[in-house]
Each structure stands twice: as C-alpha cells, then as structure tokens.
Amino acid sequence: MGGIFGRRALLGTAAAAMTVAQARAQAATRLRLYWWGGVERAERTNKTSALYSQMHPAVAVAGETVGWGDYWTRLATQAAGRNMPDVVQMDYGYIFEYARRGALLPLDGFVGKELDLSGFDAASVDGGKVDGKIYGVSLGLNSTSIVYDKAAFDAAGLPALNWPVTWEDYSRRMVEATKAIKRDGVWASSNAGNSGPALEVWLRGRGREMYTPDGKLGATASDMSDWFAYWQDMREKGGCAPPEVQALDKSDVDTSLLTLGKALVSFANSNQLVGYQAVNKSKLDLAMYPAAGATAKSGQYLKPSQMLSIASTTKNKEEAVKLMSFFIADTEAGKLLGVERGIPASKKVRDVIAPSLDAMATRMSSYIAEISDKVTALPPPPPRGAGEVLALLVRTNESVGFKRTTATAAGPQFVRDAADILARG
Numbered sequence: 001m002g003g004i005f006g007r008r009a010l011l012g013t014a015a016a017a018m019t020v021a022q023a024r025a026q027a028a029t030r031l032r033l034y035w036w037g038g039v040e041r042a043e044r045t046n047k048t049s050a051l052y053s054q055m056h057p058a059v060a061v062a063g064e065t066v067g068w069g070d071y072w073t074r075l076a077t078q079a080a081g082r083n084m085p086d087v088v089q090m091d092y093g094y095i096f097e098y099a100r101r102g103a104l105l106p107l108d109g110f111v112g113k114e115l116d117l118s119g120f121d122a123a124s125v126d127g128g129k130v131d132g133k134i135y136g137v138s139l140g141l142n143s144t145s146i147v148y149d150k151a152a153f154d155a156a157g158l159p160a161l162n163w164p165v166t167w168e169d170y171s172r173r174m175v176e177a178t179k180a181i182k183r184d185g186v187w188a189s190s191n192a193g194n195s196g197p198a199l200e201v202w203l204r205g206r207g208r209e210m211y212t213p214d215g216k217l218g219a220t221a222s223d224m225s226d227w228f229a230y231w232q233d234m235r236e237k238g239g240c241a242p243p244e245v246q247a248l249d250k251s252d253v254d255t256s257l258l259t260l261g262k263a264l265v266s267f268a269n270s271n272q273l274v275g276y277q278a279v280n281k282s283k284l285d286l287a288m289y290p291a292a293g294a295t296a297k298s299g300q301y302l303k304p305s306q307m308l309s310i311a312s313t314t315k316n317k318e319e320a321v322k323l324m325s326f327f328i329a330d331t332e333a334g335k336l337l338g339v340e341r342g343i344p345a346s347k348k349v350r351d352v353i354a355p356s357l358d359a360m361a362t363r364m365s366s367y368i369a370e371i372s373d374k375v376t377a378l379p380p381p382p383p384r385g386a387g388e389v390l391a392l393l394v395r396t397n398e399s400v401g402f403k404r405t406t407a408t409a410a411g412p413q414f415v416r417d418a419a420d421i422l423a424r425g
Helices: 002-027 039-055 068-080 092-100 122-126 150-155 167-181 196-205 221-237 270-278 317-329 331-337 347-356 359-371 386-401 407-424
Strands: 029-036 059-066 087-090 144-149 187-189 263-269 284-287 307-310
Touching: 029 039, 029 068, 029 317, 039 059, 039 270, 039 317, 039 331, 059 068, 059 317, 087 092, 087 317, 092 307, 092 386, 144 150, 144 196, 144 270, 150 284, 167 187, 167 221, 167 263, 196 221, 196 263, 196 386, 221 386, 221 407, 263 270, 270 284, 270 359, 284 359, 307 317, 317 331, 317 347, 331 347, 386 407
Parallel strands: 029 059, 029 087, 187 263
Antiparallel strands: 087 307, 144 263, 144 284
C-alpha cells in the first residue's frame, strides 16, 4: 500500500510541477520577431532570441522569416490587418512609409530606460528618425556593393572589379567575362535592371535622386528608358542573365543567381557578404557599384543596413523595446549576430566583437573603410508608396526582358505609373 501511496505522491508532485510550468507558460510574454534574410541570418537570429529567452524566462520569442521578395507584401497585409509582429526588421527605404501611416511605435520615450543607445553616434540614431522622432534603431552599418566570385574571375584571368569601374566599362567587362568563363548556362552578371538600389546609384551619377525632397520621382522618362536599355543591351550581348533565369532570383541570398551558380556577380549590400559566403564554396569578394565616370564620386552612401522597429499595435511595448535593445546593444548578442547584418552601430559592441571577426567579416569592415571617402550623403527619404514603385520596377524590367515592351516605351510608362503611385501615397 505504501508503494501505491508513494507512486500517487510522485504523480501528485509531477502534476503540481506541470501545473506550475503551464502557469508560467500561460503567463509568459510572447513576442513575435519578423525579419527577412537567408539561412545564415536565421541561424544567428534564432540563437540570439534563444539567449534572450534564457536570460528572461518569462519572455518567449517566436521568430518569423521570409525572403526580401515576399517580406514587404506580407508586412503590408499584416499592417492593414493590425496584426504586425511586435518587433520587425525595417529598411531605410520603407521606414518613412510605415512610420507616417502610424504602423510603428515612436521610441524616444524609451531611450535611456528600456532602450540603450549609449554606444551610438548621432548619425546612427538619425538614420532611424522620421519627422524628428526615432522609429527604428540600426542593426548595422553598410552600403550597396557588388558581391562577386573572385576565385572564378582569377581562374579566367579576369581583372578584379576595383574602383573605379564606369557603367560602360561594367557592361563591356561582363560581356567579355561571360565569354571567358565558358560555362553553359552561366552569365557573368545578374540583371540588376530590377534593383532599386542599383537604379538609385545610376541616377545619382546623373545628378538626380531616386526621390525628390517633396516625395516625387526624381528620374525622367529619358533616364528610365536609358536604364532599361542598358540592361537590355547587356542581355543581348550575353553579359547578364536572360529574363527567364533572372526570374529565379527572389531578391535574397539563397536564391540569388550567384548562389544558384547562374552568375558570377550579384548586386547586393555589403553586410550580405557573410551570408553569401556561407552558401557559396568559391571565394567571394566585394566591389563598389559602377560609377558615372572614372573621376566621378560614387552615387553610393553609407546607411543603416537594417533597423529594428516596434509595431504600434504591440500589446507589450516595454518588453518589445527591451528585446530590440538586446539585439542592438548587448555584447553577448553582438557576438552571436556578428556582422552579418552590417558593422554594429554600437561602438561598445564593435569593440567587443572585433578580435573575433573572421576573414569575411574583416573584409566587410575594410570595405566600409575603403569607400568612406568615395560615397556621397544620405539621400532624401523615400516617400509613401516607394515600396510599390520598387515592385513596379521589377515588373517593368521583366516586361522589357521578355520583349513585351521596348526600353524606349517602358521609360515614360514607368514614370507615369510611378507618379500615380506616389500621388496616391
């Protein structure tokens, strides 16, 4: 009988323990964290979230991730349904739109309390401001860059893409490179006619901005026709991938033509080198985007690689901000995140992780140092509707590629459609 009672006592203790565990689980603060990126970013982000939950057992963090190509469509749907994740990865190209529609939480009231910005300089903080208020905090510093297969270039006897390379030079060299590598189904360059950042650098080389300070498109019909014609000409000469191949690229590391083995060059951001190298066996390197002329300043600029923002609809404001602060300012988090999202904006974090950086991370850091005297100032902020304009750019470039329209006709049509989008806001 004692054995039975003993077993009952053990069962009772186990049941009580389960009840406590269940109670804790029910009482736990649950935060949703949403980001875009590849496998490397997901692994680093999930490890950092797990460490935070280990240090704060009452907080459970649920990670959600998709590629860049689907990220903004899904976030827009969630924002419209007032169901945004608590903490979202944010881009400079979208923060003004989301902040001004009231989808993001202003963070100024949390600074010095839940939000630690003590290691940030003023420029890093200003990059996340909209209309004078903080709506995003930088996860890292980066710039646009070409990521290319340096080993394949060397093997084919091709010169490195060292600055300065003009747009004309780039096209010519990519045509020559495709012939030199002699691989069926492989082109030297991906087609960046669908890339907003590449178009922006092209326009700045022409003395224009992607968007004017009053929120209008800065490109003329002639600019856009020239842009689409540039890539169409390179396609026809074999320098960049044809449209049916380019369509495989969903604007993230894992589906880029470089990763898929279809091209030797992808247009990306400097912080993505870590992610690219993680899924590519060949030795990669970085180079600046082409320039308007051999003596011209670059149209590139330094910017927050990504930011973290808080949804205005979150039910756990303080806890969400604390999670954000951990990601951007905690040294242990910095060790896990490394520089995959860019060089940390917090000096405290930079100093701690610097000795542990591997060759790729060190290259990213040196790239930022190399281009710092060649870049120009941060451009005017993108207006509301900028995300839709980028989607229009993808569709238009694809239409020209498949010869559903001509570059000459696509330029003015793009400008008209973009103007309508921006007018609607």
